[in-house]
Amino acid sequence: MKGFSGKVAAVTGAGSGIGRALAVELARSGARLAISDVDADGLRETEELVASIGAQVRSDRLDVAERAAFLAYADTVNGHFGTVNQIYNIAGIAFLGDVEVSGFKDIEKVMDIDFWGVVNGTKAFLPHLIASGDGHVVNMSSMFGLFGVPGQAAYNSAKFAVRGFTEALRQEMAIAGRPVAVTVVHPGYVKTAIARNAGHAEGVDKEFGVQSFNKVAITSPESAARIILKAVRKKKARVVVGPDARAIELLVRAFPAGYQRVVGPMTARFQPRDGRRK
16 A cells, blocks of 8 residues: 555554554555554554554554543654654444433433544644644544434434534645645444444343344455555545445435435334334
8 A cells, every 4th residue: 555654644443443454554554653542452452463564653542532631642642753644533432222212421422432532633633734744634434424324313423523524624624725635434334343332222132233233244344444545545535435335325315315215214124122113
């Protein structure tokens, strides 16, 4: 993968899944890495992987929802490497449950990590990316940032917000003449532990949700990482990852509101049941 040799890339959520796969691919391409995750054990495994490739790596446990810690972390990474070129805001969680049965705190937690974690990472690193003269912000939205899904209102909200935030940021950087590219990522179902680690509302059959996710997750994290980095190298505004996400994008473009009549009943079959939906 050309275009990354010698660059300093910070990757959140690097302890597993797409974050880990990105760290490995970046290491193979010659990037210097600052990896972080709230999962210290998973992060240690990723650190060992990228170090075995020969990459220069700094590893730090980080909760992306902790703004002060994120701001300090960005300064520390910049001080450690002398510059930062790229931030990959990948860390995220999921939550299963209809709005009617989801608690305020449950929704807030998803927003704190999936949306505010992206905002924190972008704001913390942006001054360093601008100073580098060759910066890039890569923010993780989702296929669920393209269409609404029953039982996923919290996740939908965060991922739609990431999409809007990132698309606005890209235009701002262009208008201001800043040397920072901006990319939003919309993966479909990727074979990660996000469903297994998801929270859920009381009464929701989480195991049903996990099994449903595993049946439809067809893209590997490694494949997702390669697609993302190819788009980053080309400085694309948006990258849609996986055939499922590409199909959804086309459906929503063709039927901006009408898709709900099809998607709602279809996806309901794969959503965890609660006391109201048998």
